[in-house]
Amino acid sequence: MKLLILFFSVFIMMQDQPCAEIKLEVTNVKNSQGVVRVLLFDGENGFPNDPKKAFKSASGEIINNKVTFTFKGIPKGAYAISVFHDSQNLGYLRTNILGIPKDDYGFSNNASGHFGPPSFEKAKFRVNKEQVDVRVRF
Numbered sequence: 001m002k003l004l005i006l007f008f009s010v011f012i013m014m015q016d017q018p019c020a021e022i023k024l025e026v027t028n029v030k031n032s033q034g035v036v037r038v039l040l041f042d043g044e045n046g047f048p049n050d051p052k053k054a055f056k057s058a059s060g061e062i063i064n065n066k067v068t069f070t071f072k073g074i075p076k077g078a079y080a081i082s083v084f085h086d087s088q089n090l091g092y093l094r095t096n097i098l099g100i101p102k103d104d105y106g107f108s109n110n111a112s113g114h115f116g117p118p119s120f121e122k123a124k125f126r127v128n129k130e131q132v133d134v135r136v137r138f
Contacts, residue, residue: 018075018076018130019072019073019074019075020074020075020076020127020128020129020130020131020132021070021071021072021073021074021130021131021132022040022069022070022071022074022079022127022131022132022134023068023069023070023131023132023133023134024038024068024069024070024071024081024083024134024135024136025066025067025068025133025134025135025136026038026066026067026068026069026083026106026135026136026137026138027065027066027135027136027137027138028065028066028104028137028138029062029065029066029067029085029104029138030065030085030087030104030138031062031065031087032061032062032063032065033062033087033088034062034085034086034087034088034089035059035060035061035062035067035085035086035089036059036060036062036067036083036084036085036086037057037058037059037083037084037086037091038057038058038059038060038069038081038082038083039051039054039056039057039081039082039083040054040055040056040057040058040071040079040080040081041053041054041055041079041080041081041082041120042055042077042078042079043078043120044080044119044120044121047080047082047119047120047123048080048082048107048117048118048120048123049082049093049117055079056071056074058071059086062085074127075127076126076127076128077126077127078124078125078126078127079108079124079125079126079127080107080108080120080123080124080125081107081108081123081134081136082105082106082107082108082117082123083105083106083107083136084101084103084104084105084106085103085104085105085138086103087103093105104138105138106136106137106138107122107123107136108123108124108125108134108136109122109123109124109125110135110136110137111123
């Protein structure tokens with residue numbers, strides 16, 4: 001009986017944790033070579049390029065110069081997204097000798113930085129409803 005009560009208590013607590021869905025559309029991809037890679041961060045730690053510190057990650061096939069992603073089961077809070085076109089499907093953003101990216105990249109809010117990537121603060125958006133739509137244009 002105690003086990004049954006514990007089970008229902010945990011089940012009810014899980015229902016109290018509202019989760020959302022983030023729908024991401026990346027547009028203006030130059031060609032269909034390779035994939036587009038996405039990192040979703042729930043804080044500034046690791047943003048924008050440490051996949052080990054990302055909350056979620058994904059890669060997607062490019063169709064008609066765009067890619068769409070859906071992240072499900074996302075708790076309410078602040079998030080930021082970084083994306084890049086991995087044209088050679090290497091798993092990382094290629095850069096030249098000066099560290100300048102060779103492939104297109106972008107961030108949520110279409111944020112940009114000066115002489116480097118934008119801060120988490122510039123790229124962050126709030127998840128506070130069932131579905132949040134995010135668009136990034138290369």
